[in-house]
Amino acid sequence: MSEDAFDSLYRRWYLTMVTKAYLVAGGRRDVAEDAVQEAFIQCWRRMNDPAGPPVEHWGRWLEVTAVREALRHPKKEVAFDLGHHDTAVNFIDLAVEVQLKDVYRRACAEMAGLRERPRRAMALRCIAGLSSAEVAQEMGITQSTVRVYLAEARRALEPLRVELRQLGIVTEGEGERRG
Structure with missing residues (x-):
């Protein structure tokens, strides 16, 4: 290429x-x-x-x-630095910018607060877009265990799901239970 x-x-x-x-x-x-x-x-x-x-x-x-x-990096507590994140998104309206930064800050805090395995499952399934089978294979666990970890992560992140969709971090249907 x-x-x-x-x-x-x-x-x-x-x-x-x-x-x-x-x-x-x-x-x-x-x-x-x-x-x-x-x-x-x-x-x-x-x-x-x-x-x-x-x-x-x-x-x-x-x-x-x-x-x-x-x-791959070990999880550790950090302060969310809004100033350094300004370059990641191009905002038009200051009010929208403030709202989105708050949602993003809260989402980062919730992700950081998850236990390691649910965080990994959520990141691979809902952020990277791997299938449950691919997540199970990568983590060396069963698909049912992936579902348990996703349910735990969903419970923590559910209040932010709609707002995360608005940010474009997750798309319609991501992070939702599929029937």
Whole structure:
């Protein structure tokens, strides 16, 4: 793949990936940025590996990789720094900006407060978009255990789900129980 194609991919997906990695990292900016940088390094290598398996959707691949990288770092308490997060989203209305930052801050705090396994399951399933089977395989657990962890995480995050959808962090149906 050409450098121009890679640059285009970077411009298209960077902010989305930083936002998701930041949430998974519980507000740790350094972890989010490192995770996204590592995802793009892996992307460049994968794009230039003719023997590697083809990737159908680079955006999804990058998001999953960035979330995995963010999850590799140990969880620790950090203060959410609103000033450093300004560059992750381009806001038009100051009132909307304040509201969205508050929702995002609360979501980061809730994610950081989850136990490790439910946080990992939620990040892989609802933020990175892996299937329950893929999450189970990656975590070395059964799909029913994935569902238990997701239920625990959902209970903690449910009050924020609608607001998270408005932020574009989760899409319609993500994080909801499927029938």
